[in-house]
Amino acid sequence: MTKNLSRLLWRRYRQWFWALLGISVLAGIAIALMDTESWSHHSSVLFSDQIDQWLVYQNSKYGSVSLFSYWFVFIAWLSGLLLMMQDLKGNFNQFLFASGYPRQRIYWTKLGMALTGLLAIDVVTALVQYLIYWLKLPHGMSFNLALPGFLTTWLSGLVLALVMFAICWFAALIVGQSGALVITVCGFTLSLVGLNTFFQGETILMATRDVEWLAMGLWLLAAVVLLVWGSFLFSRLSLEHDGEYLMFPRLRIPLYLVFVAYITFIFSINSGEWQPTVISFTVAAIFGYLWLWRPQLIEKWRQRRGN
Structure with a gap:
């Protein structure tokens, strides 16, 4: 076999x-x-x-x-x-x-x-x-x-x-x-x-x-x-689930947490102040939520930009 x-x-x-x-x-x-x-x-x-x-x-x-x-x-x-x-x-x-x-x-x-x-x-x-x-x-x-x-x-x-x-x-x-x-x-x-x-x-x-x-x-x-x-x-x-962003819906929460933590780390690693960390965390949290839980909102935004 x-x-x-x-x-x-x-x-x-x-x-x-x-x-x-x-x-x-x-x-x-x-x-x-x-x-x-x-x-x-x-x-x-x-x-x-x-x-x-x-x-x-x-x-x-x-x-x-x-x-x-x-x-x-x-x-x-x-x-x-x-x-x-x-x-x-x-x-x-x-x-x-x-x-x-x-x-x-x-x-x-x-x-x-x-x-x-x-x-x-x-x-x-x-x-x-x-x-x-x-x-x-x-x-x-x-x-x-x-x-x-x-x-x-x-x-x-x-x-x-x-x-x-x-x-x-x-x-x-x-x-x-x-x-x-x-x-x-x-x-x-x-x-x-x-x-x-x-x-x-x-x-x-x-x-x-x-x-x-x-x-x-x-x-x-x-x-x-x-x-x-x-x-x-x-x-x-x-x-x-073929055609969806995630083929495994249960990975949504772990992926979201890893994404937010990773993006925050990247944009604040070389800074000794707290403002870049807060801004990076906020942007990553909002974008990750829209990308994983509300992809239709991003798609509508793309369609509007295309029109």
């Missing part, structure tokens, strides 16, 4: 995976060519900074080398969004539910295929990039490719890609409107990038290595929680 389900899912997703692989390889080639243009001829060794430590590798002063490109994170983000959203919108889940396969088996088989496909895309694209690095290596220049920095960089990148995938995968499961889903996920992702930039600029009384490993652990925990929680919700998915 599992083998038949895997074949069915592969026939569904194979065009997506081949398309993502082709786009990813082309992007990897472009990234590698841009990296090689930045290489300096003043040093005979490219990997001379930090690569021999258990730290996420930072580009050396002699040029950039993408050991794990942030493009892989974007591919994971996009895949999590599209794979779950297309199945909900294309009635494929309804077909699977009527086929007699247990929902938990459907969920974990689909998830396993998605993650395996993404890992294969990352590895193939990285090999193409590394091949270009080797072919474009100037005469007299060499690599000092040590495993500590290489493994840490890849582990950190894979964890970040996994959590981005999990965020989009979970959001596409609980949000039933495509436009609202894209806006929600894009806004939340951009806010996470802003928070990460902010905290990187703060002075933390911990060693750089400890901070990086702590961050990886927290990201991994968040991804596991979202994916496991997604399996719980998938087994209780009711298609009668």
Whole structure:
């Protein structure tokens, strides 16, 4: 039964995976060519900074080398969004539910295929990039490719890609409107990038290595929680709420509380006064209420603006 389900899912997703692989390889080639243009001829060794430590590798002063490109994170983000959203919108889940396969088996088989496909895309694209690095290596220049920095960089990148995938995968499961889903996920992702930039600029009384490993652990925990929680919700998915903002009405109150707290935190984190906190809380509370409980009011407002 599992083998038949895997074949069915592969026939569904194979065009997506081949398309993502082709786009990813082309992007990897472009990234590698841009990296090689930045290489300096003043040093005979490219990997001379930090690569021999258990730290996420930072580009050396002699040029950039993408050991794990942030493009892989974007591919994971996009895949999590599209794979779950297309199945909900294309009635494929309804077909699977009527086929007699247990929902938990459907969920974990689909998830396993998605993650395996993404890992294969990352590895193939990285090999193409590394091949270009080797072919474009100037005469007299060499690599000092040590495993500590290489493994840490890849582990950190894979964890970040996994959590981005999990965020989009979970959001596409609980949000039933495509436009609202894209806006929600894009806004939340951009806010996470802003928070990460902010905290990187703060002075933390911990060693750089400890901070990086702590961050990886927290990201991994968040991804596991979202994916496991997604399996719980998938087994209780009711298609009668398709087209509504929330596919699970019971999540309305928890989502509202998280939204208000998160927005208030974002807009008041860098302020030492109470006014921004109060204003952020008030705006988030009102907007969240209208968005979750009174969406028809926002829709009427949009129609008036359109007229």
